Amino acid sequence: MVAEDTALETIYYKGTMGFAPNPLATVVNFSLLLNYEDNSVSGTVKINVGTDKKSYTGKVSGKVYSTGLNGFLRVLSLQGNIPSDDKLTPLEFPFEANMALKADWSGEGGFSFQGQHEENVPVKGSIFNEKATIVKNNIFQLSALSQNDSGATDGSNLYCKITKINNGFLRAGSSPVNEYVHLPIPPGASTKAPKTPTWFLETEKGKDASFEITISCPDNPEYPVKSITIKESDVIGWAAEHFEKRVNQIYQKGDNGIIGFAQKGPEGYIYTITAGILNPRLHGNLATI
Missing domain, CATH: 2.60.270 (Mutm (Fpg) Protein; Chain: A, domain 2)
Incomplete structure (x- = not known):
């Protein structure tokens, strides 16, 4: 049960994962929809690979789970197949990611993409409703x-x-x-x-x-x-x-x-x-x- 106008079944979570200040780092920009009805996650990611200056955009899905370990309140898991930017040879690259998030929706995470595996990278993000205002939960x-x-x-x-x-x-x-x-x-x-x-x-x-x-x-x-x-x-x-x-x-x-x-x-x-x-x-x- 939730007090009126204080929580939503779905919220938008947008942010970045990775060491953004490092020009050679791979950084994941994400825009996700969290559905509390079934704890599902869906959305898109844009992966900027610093070493070859290429970007890859695709859809992902996953789950959000509650936790109480090490100061983290929730864990997100994501999976998807991200298409290449070469339209002549349309390849898809598997993408997997996880995020451990605190109350302010920041935290740390890890991801795998194109043979690259990163762990313990910073996650920064904010949650919004469909009117782009910050969500206040009951x-x-x-x-x-x-x-x-x-x-x-x-x-x-x-x-x-x-x-x-x-x-x-x-x-x-x-x-x-x-x-x-x-x-x-x-x-x-x-x-x-x-x-x-x-x-x-x-x-x-x-x-x-x-x-x-x-x-x-x-x-x-x-x-x-x-x-x-x-x-x-x-x-x-x-x-x-x-x-x-x-x-x-x-x-x-x-x-x-x-x-x-x-x-x-x-x-x-x-x-x-x-x-x-x-x-x-x-x-x-x-x-x-």
């Missing part, structure tokens, strides 16, 4: 913390782990995924508030984005591990209630209490999971971090 935000109530079990030693994200790409600045992240507790009177683990999901239009998260205490095997799936469509429904009538979602009761609370923010919807609660209630229980 953000579905998830945060997690512990209230560390007196009497709650292991309130100061709880951890979360994002085990899966669906229908979106994590934005730069998100907390780690697929690893334990300690849940911060409210600070003391003279203690600075700790940073709250937060994940920012750039959602795909027409698809219901979601997080899958577990809450556990790795040091206490008796603590009941709780797995929770948070769908953006559910958060939108919960946040639609007037604030005074809005209730918590209770995921675990008693001295292992876990709740969730939905809000609408300036870039999209926000959901906060709070663990370490003693006897959670439908109203109240919200931590102040």
Whole structure:
């Protein structure tokens, strides 16, 4: 699900791959259409071969995948057969490329063409919609913390782990995924508030984005591990209630209490999971971090 006028099913991605300042380098100029409906990529490339001062232009296609490795948020793969510039002998040269891209759509990549294989070359580009304006994506935000109530079990030693994200790409600045992240507790009177683990999901239009998260205490095997799936469509429904009538979602009761609370923010919807609660209630229980 995506807020109106903030994301598109298709975006245009234009830029270059290669060491452009080097006159002998091979530089790939690309103009691509990314379709988030099926994660497909299509478009054209213009390959400028610096050693023989020739240019080759042709069509390519491929896929875009989400990732969370080494600060990169998405990976593009491209393939195509690029025709020669000799009309008398119309040959086609195989072309393959890959790009690992950050939140600002810059990154690094590699390509193979005419027997030349390049790796770790810079990629620079921007995304646009059909009106040539920069695209602003909807953000579905998830945060997690512990209230560390007196009497709650292991309130100061709880951890979360994002085990899966669906229908979106994590934005730069998100907390780690697929690893334990300690849940911060409210600070003391003279203690600075700790940073709250937060994940920012750039959602795909027409698809219901979601997080899958577990809450556990790795040091206490008796603590009941709780797995929770948070769908953006559910958060939108919960946040639609007037604030005074809005209730918590209770995921675990008693001295292992876990709740969730939905809000609408300036870039999209926000959901906060709070663990370490003693006897959670439908109203109240919200931590102040």
